[in-house]
Amino acid sequence: MAPDEPRPSTERIAFRTCPLCEATCGLEITVRGDTVVRIRGDRHDVFSAGFICPKGSTLKQLHDDPDRLRGPLVRRDGVHVEVSWAEAWAEVERRLTEVIDRHGRQAIATYHGNPVAHSLGAMLFGRPFSQALANPVRFTASTVDQWPRQVAAGHVFGSPVAVPVPDLDRTDLLVVIGANPMVSNGSLCTTPDVPGRLAALRARGGTLVVLDPVRTRTAQEADWWLPIRPGTDALALAAVVNSLAAAGRIDPGEHLAGHVDGLDEAVAAVAGLTAESVADVTGIPATDMHRLAGMLADAPSAVVYGRIGTTTAGFGTVTSWLIDLVNTVTGNLDRPGGAMFAEPAASPVGGGSGGRRGFHAGSRRSRVSGHPVVLGEHPAAAMAEEIVTPGEGQLRALITVAGNPVLSTPHGAALDAALDELELMIAVDIYLNETTRHADIVLPPPSALQRSHFDAALAPFFVRNVANYSPAVLPLEPGRPDEWEILAKLALIAQGAGAEADPDVVTGLAVAGLVRSATQDDASVVAGRDPDELIALIGDRRGPEALLDVMVQLGPYGAAFGARPDGLTLDRLIEHPHGIDLGPLRPRLPGLLRTASGRVELAPPAVLVDLERVRAELLGGARQRGPGSALLVGRRHLRSNNSWMHNVSVLVSGRPRCTLLVHPDDAAAWGVLDGGVARVTSRVGSVEVPVEVTDEIRPGVVSLPHGWGHGVDGTRLRVAAEHAGVNSNLLTDDRAIDPLSATSTLNAIPVQVSPVGGR
Numbered sequence: 001m002a003p004d005e006p007r008p009s010t011e012r013i014a015f016r017t018c019p020l021c022e023a024t025c026g027l028e029i030t031v032r033g034d035t036v037v038r039i040r041g042d043r044h045d046v047f048s049a050g051f052i053c054p055k056g057s058t059l060k061q062l063h064d065d066p067d068r069l070r071g072p073l074v075r076r077d078g079v080h081v082e083v084s085w086a087e088a089w090a091e092v093e094r095r096l097t098e099v100i101d102r103h104g105r106q107a108i109a110t111y112h113g114n115p116v117a118h119s120l121g122a123m124l125f126g127r128p129f130s131q132a133l134a135n136p137v138r139f140t141a142s143t144v145d146q147w148p149r150q151v152a153a154g155h156v157f158g159s160p161v162a163v164p165v166p167d168l169d170r171t172d173l174l175v176v177i178g179a180n181p182m183v184s185n186g187s188l189c190t191t192p193d194v195p196g197r198l199a200a201l202r203a204r205g206g207t208l209v210v211l212d213p214v215r216t217r218t219a220q221e222a223d224w225w226l227p228i229r230p231g232t233d234a235l236a237l238a239a240v241v242n243s244l245a246a247a248g249r250i251d252p253g254e255h256l257a258g259h260v261d262g263l264d265e266a267v268a269a270v271a272g273l274t275a276e277s278v279a280d281v282t283g284i285p286a287t288d289m290h291r292l293a294g295m296l297a298d299a300p301s302a303v304v305y306g307r308i309g310t311t312t313a314g315f316g317t318v319t320s321w322l323i324d325l326v327n328t329v330t331g332n333l334d335r336p337g338g339a340m341f342a343e344p345a346a347s348p349v350g351g352g353s354g355g356r357r358g359f360h361a362g363s364r365r366s367r368v369s370g371h372p373v374v375l376g377e378h379p380a381a382a383m384a385e386e387i388v389t390p391g392e393g394q395l396r397a398l399i400t401v402a403g404n405p406v407l408s409t410p411h412g413a414a415l416d417a418a419l420d421e422l423e424l425m426i427a428v429d430i431y432l433n434e435t436t437r438h439a440d441i442v443l444p445p446p447s448a449l450q451r452s453h454f455d456a457a458l459a460p461f462f463v464r465n466v467a468n469y470s471p472a473v474l475p476l477e478p479g480r481p482d483e484w485e486i487l488a489k490l491a492l493i494a495q496g497a498g499a500e501a502d503p504d505v506v507t508g509l510a511v512a513g514l515v516r517s518a519t520q521d522d523a524s525v526v527a528g529r530d531p532d533e534l535i536a537l538i539g540d541r542r543g544p545e546a547l548l549d550v551m552v553q554l555g556p557y558g559a560a561f562g563a564r565p566d567g568l569t570l571d572r573l574i575e576h577p578h579g580i581d582l583g584p585l586r587p588r589l590p591g592l593l594r595t596a597s598g599r600v601e602l603a604p605p606a607v608l609v610d611l612e613r614v615r616a617e618l619l620g621g622a623r624q625r626g627p628g629s630a631l632l633v634g635r636r637h638l639r640s641n642n643s644w645m646h647n648v649s650v651l652v653s654g655r656p657r658c659t660l661l662v663h664p665d666d667a668a669a670w671g672v673l674d675g676g677v678a679r680v681t682s683r684v685g686s687v688e689v690p691v692e693v694t695d696e697i698r699p700g701v702v703s704l705p706h707g708w709g710h711g712v713d714g715t716r717l718r719v720a721a722e723h724a725g726v727n728s729n730l731l732t733d734d735r736a737i738d739p740l741s742a743t744s745t746l747n748a749i750p751v752q753v754s755p756v757g758g759r
């Protein structure tokens, strides 16, 4: 072979954003033929600059994993067998039609899990599918996650996507409540390289404070760790507001003058919840609360940021609202270094012109328990009862997309049993796991490396405005549908168009819908233009690419179909494989507001009502604390990703991680030993789990990670089965739901701990 002739084994380099968590790190992927040789951080990525965590490079192992499903499965006589795509689609059509004929579309529910937010195809084409089902009962992982934060944003700013994010790169004081970004790499705060950014905060003389019952990796980095009692953050934040009020330091700042309603009312609402009066309950001395308030008021810029420990520890909406209140009264809302709003290049929700309709949630109720239905979402915790409780509206079919609710939603045992009662379950998933083993039909999308990527769902939460599109790294196997095609096809079948229908029809309808509504919107850059002319400009792009091009062109930086020739198009994004930096966050108020008043509404009536529940439940009476009684919290690990990456050997090697953290004083009092086994019991269930005794946890609190509990019959996860662990959601209580957001309480769960096998 001549030296300059390319060899078939020539390596090529591809660039792709990591889809595994919210950090959106750029990856540099070396490929030979159709084989991934190596994955490392992309040093030229405009956002992550080479940072990567141990999970990022395992996209290779995930792609190569022999347990990852390569073709559809149909359950016959209780056993999942491989079938062709044609057979699978015929089966879907037959079974779905049966259910619709027998019970109507209202008997079919969907559950969309976390990876939907990281899959452009699943996200954009999940909606047509729900619409085709006329899907009144919609579950997602949001009601075991961030819904309270988004509902609070709805009340205060008028839109559930107007979520303030910490301006991490410019702040002087970062107060982290119930989040562990050193491990989670940030959530509702998209920020690759948390370790580097926290080091930079330090280097510029800034301060990090962490409120967490556990001395997490993030708390270890902090200047000050406040080991708060779980479930009491609302009281601590109210105490900060009162301390500021007493010191005469309530001041939203000149920049918000005329744009804030309800300030006095909000401050009055928390009156009485002083640092002194809540100290016994929060476990934080009053002097510490006053000191924290003083730091927030004194810092040139400061921001309070809360995550899972604030949204899923009960009172999630009130707590998220209080975070907004503290950021506002300290003058840090919508200001560099404070709590700011991103301006996404393309977002299918929010942005745009949008009317000022105000925010309404929870007028509909769930059938069985009358839980609120919030922003169209039924609480995931109610899935089991909606399936097993007879009567008009009983759920007979469930379609899960990228979800593992048996391990990720409360009272997992009840759901595990309920799924068997369904007449039909379809799962769009890459694995046969604890949830999808119940499915009659499993439709596996290709691996992440075979799909294109753009973080449309996360963009409203970026700490810097960035746009980055990645084409697929590896080709699809012939005849294999992409994830968007699977969802488009499900939509068509649900509509009655049949198993042979062409998924491109769905693209066409979705593109036309977006374009037409833009041309009819007076505030749009394409107002009044001919929709057909714009649609023609999209050319022969298909699926997510067609929709993304429209979204980008119509977005704030977009080319607007030629009207702004220097603006962004999908082609421009393709020319920039390391992403396009659109700059630091810019002030966005009042333009972003969608409240009825057009102002920041600091005293939403519904939230103030629920504040009274906080008072009643937390300050209501003496807490009985017998031996062995504790509050259970969750935790994450850098090498786990919720429930679904435990089949990757390099991520589960080493010491078992599904352990119960117990403080030495409690261990002694309860008779449990380091390395021994404890039984943990809650209202709904009981597990036995190895104990790790550590003084890095607050006494009276125990910590157990979620996402474990593998090794059950009928799954195909050979590696995970050898590292099974226990399902912490056998303990979480399906009845504990935040009434404003329909979101489950997954932390601060009352449990009883006892030794197994004596001392």
Ligand SMILES: Nc1nc2c(c(=O)[nH]1)N[C@H]1C(S)=C(S)[C@@H](COP(=O)(O)OP(=O)(O)OC[C@H]3O[C@@H](n4cnc5c(=O)[nH]c(N)nc54)[C@H](O)[C@@H]3O)O[C@H]1N2
Pocket: 112, 113, 114, 115, 119, 122, 141, 144, 145, 146, 308, 401, 402, 403, 404, 405, 407, 408, 409, 428, 429, 430, 431, 433, 445, 448, 483, 634, 635, 641, 642, 643, 644, 706, 707, 728, 729, 732, 746
């Ligand atoms: N106790 C407790 N419970 C919790 C939490 C907690 O902190 N404590 N955290 C909660 C949070 S924040 C979340 S987000 C939820 C997550 O809840 P879920 O989204 O229900 O669970 P995951 O473990 O993320 O499961 C993801 C599923 O998607 C599949 N999958 C992975 N990639 C793809 C893909 O590209 N396409 C498709 N179609 N499928 C894919 C996986 O095989 C798996 O079945 O768990 C919640 N549960």
Ligand SMILES: Nc1nc2c(c(=O)[nH]1)N[C@H]1C(S)=C(S)[C@@H](COP(=O)(O)OP(=O)(O)OC[C@H]3O[C@@H](n4cnc5c(=O)[nH]c(N)nc54)[C@H](O)[C@@H]3O)O[C@H]1N2
Pocket: 021, 022, 114, 145, 177, 178, 179, 180, 181, 183, 184, 185, 186, 187, 211, 212, 213, 214, 216, 228, 229, 230, 231, 232, 233, 307, 308, 309, 310, 313, 633, 634, 635, 636, 637, 638, 639, 640, 641, 642, 747, 748
């Ligand atoms: N490595 C890794 N990264 C992930 C994930 C993962 O599973 N693994 N999951 C991703 C997902 S889906 C999400 S939503 C994010 C979550 O991102 P984070 O919220 O940053 O992650 P957690 O580790 O759950 O942090 C919650 C913290 O709250 C504390 N806590 C519990 N109860 C309370 C309380 O009542 N008050 C206070 N103040 N603290 C409390 C816990 O001890 C814990 O340290 O992480 C994402 N990133």
Ligand code: SF4
Pocket: 018, 019, 020, 021, 022, 023, 024, 025, 051, 052, 053, 054, 055, 056, 057, 185, 192
């Ligand atoms: S932090 Fe890790 S998992 Fe998250 S995007 Fe970056 S490389 Fe991927």
Ligand SMILES: [Mo]
Pocket: 114, 145
């Ligand atoms: Mo999450």
